[in-house]
Amino acid sequence: MIIRRAEPNDNKALCLLDSLCTQGQGLVFSYQRVDFFLRPRLYDNWAVYLAEENGSVIGSISTSLKKVRLGSAYVDVGYFFDLRVHPDQRRQGIAVDLIQAAAEHVLQIGAQYAYTYVLGSNQPALTLVSKLNMFTAASFRVFFLSTLDESSGNQALSRSFNRGTTSDAFINAENYFKNYDFYPRDSILSSFSGSQPALPSSFPQSFCGYFNLPAGSSVQGALWDSSVLSPKVIDRVPLALQAAAAMPLFVRKLMGLPRMPPKGKPLRIHHLFDVVWEEVNPGQALNLITGIRACAGIDGGQIVICHLDKRVPLCDHLKKQAFYIMEGNLLLRTPLAGEKPLPVSRAYFDVRDF
Numbered sequence: 617m618i619i620r621r622a623e624p625n626d627n628k629a630l631c632l633l634d635s636l637c638t639q640g641q642g643l644v645f646s647y648q649r650v651d652f653f654l655r656p657r658l659y660d661n662w663a664v665y666l667a668e669e670n671g672s673v674i675g676s677i678s679t680s681l682k683k684v685r686l687g688s689a690y691v692d693v694g695y696f697f698d699l700r701v702h703p704d705q706r707r708q709g710i711a712v713d714l715i716q717a718a719a720e721h722v723l724q725i726g727a728q729y730a731y732t733y734v735l736g737s738n739q740p741a742l743t744l745v746s747k748l749n750m751f752t753a754a755s756f757r758v759f760f761l762s763t764l765d766e767s768s769g770n771q772a773l774s775r776s777f778n779r780g781t782t783s784d785a786f787i788n789a790e791n792y793f794k795n796y797d798f799y800p801r802d803s804i805l806s807s808f809s810g811s812q813p814a815l816p817s818s819f820p821q822s823f824c825g826y827f828n829l830p831a832g833s834s835v836q837g838a839l840w841d842s843s844v845l846s847p848k849v850i851d852r853v854p855l856a857l858q859a860a861a862a863m864p865l866f867v868r869k870l871m872g873l874p875r876m877p878p879k880g881k882p883l884r885i886h887h888l889f890d891v892v893w894e895e896v897n898p899g900q901a902l903n904l905i906t907g908i909r910a911c912a913g914i915d916g917g918q919i920v921i922c923h924l925d926k927r928v929p930l931c932d933h934l935k936k937q938a939f940y941i942m943e944g945n946l947l948l949r950t951p952l953a954g955e956k957p958l959p960v961s962r963a964y965f966d967v968r969d970f
């Protein structure tokens with residue numbers, strides 16, 4: 617088995633491997649990517665490694681180097697993602713070797729830390745990261761919300777593709793997240809300028825805009841369509857959701873269940889992120905989110921998901937709208953050694969990471 621940098625002509629094999637590697641239990645998706653490199657290309661500084669045996673691709677890992685806020689300073693941090701090992705080749709130490717290659721790479725280019733995410737139901741990966749001395753820096757929840765139809769979206773949202781010029785709410789977003797760790801200094805979204813978004817070619821049609829309620833409200837949310845970068849199909853549905861899906865329409869609506877496509881059919885997932893709101897007025901935030909869910913529905917989406925640090929008070933409100941919630945951990949360590957890094961405060965979740 618060798619580990620080497622992936623090249624463009626490895627794309628097909630990497631996509632096939634990716635489609636075989638589902639994660640966790642419960643509601644499980646299978647990736648159906650056609651360009652494996654689209655995701656890493658969202659970052660300025662990326663590399664993909666693969667494990668190969670007898671000419672077959674049996675493992676992968678992607679890395680990027682990001683400047684993120686940790687404590688009071690921005691530090692260079694390696695982000696590890698797309699860790700996959702072929703189902704027939706597991707428990708031979710391939711994942712450990714891939715992580716080692718990724719860690720050496722990010723260390724060489726200046727990373728002080730490395731981080732990754734693991735779903736709470738992904739027992740193999742949880743055991744793996746604990747063996748590698750990665751520490752839970754933050755726990756997060758993934759809220760799954762159904763999209764809504766047009767009639768529910770009567771909140772008259774305003775939409776913009778430009779963070780800088782539309783209203784104070786947009787301008788204050790960075791300020792709003794100033795106490796969050798893992799806030800990226802060079803977020804791809806912060807590069808938008810002018811009335812049209814200057815979308816990089818690796819970022820096609822994904823960003824659906826920033827939304828706010830008009831007339832002086834200080835709530836804001838943004839929407840991203842991940843089906844371009846990470847097309848998915850449903851692989852497994854938990855029994856409780858299967859049973860709920862068999863209920864009459866009005867019950868399903870009451871439970872906030874989405875229109876799930878049949879197995880094997882592509883699922884359109886939108887990501888809600890950068891939600892700026894005031895704790896004293898959760899009603900406004902929930903109005904905004906209802907409107908955004910309707911926009912995602914009009915856009916052809918079935919599900920809106922939102923990743924939030926468990927400690928963020930918005931979690932309490934979102935769980936009332938969610939039809940499904942996943943748990944996960946953000947894991948951090950120094951790239952090679954296993955020293956325990958500084959404790960971190962609330963984590964910001966960069967939408968590109970998902």
Ligand SMILES: CC(C)(COP(=O)(O)OP(=O)(O)OC[C@H]1O[C@@H](n2cnc3c(N)ncnc32)[C@H](O)[C@@H]1OP(=O)(O)O)[C@@H](O)C(=O)NCCC(=O)NCCS
Pocket residue numbers: 637638639640699700701702705706707708709710711712713732733734735738739740741743744745747
């Ligand atoms: C998670 C995954 C990458 C592990 O790959 P792997 O090559 O089998 O892992 P390794 O052989 O390097 O395992 C190293 C250690 O991790 C732990 N581990 C790995 N798989 C495990 C499993 N199924 N059950 C329990 N522990 C497991 C063990 O401690 C193992 O050491 P051991 O075999 O000496 O006991 C692989 O199962 C996979 O591709 N899963 C689907 C995609 C995924 O979940 N990616 C990770 C996203 S965070």
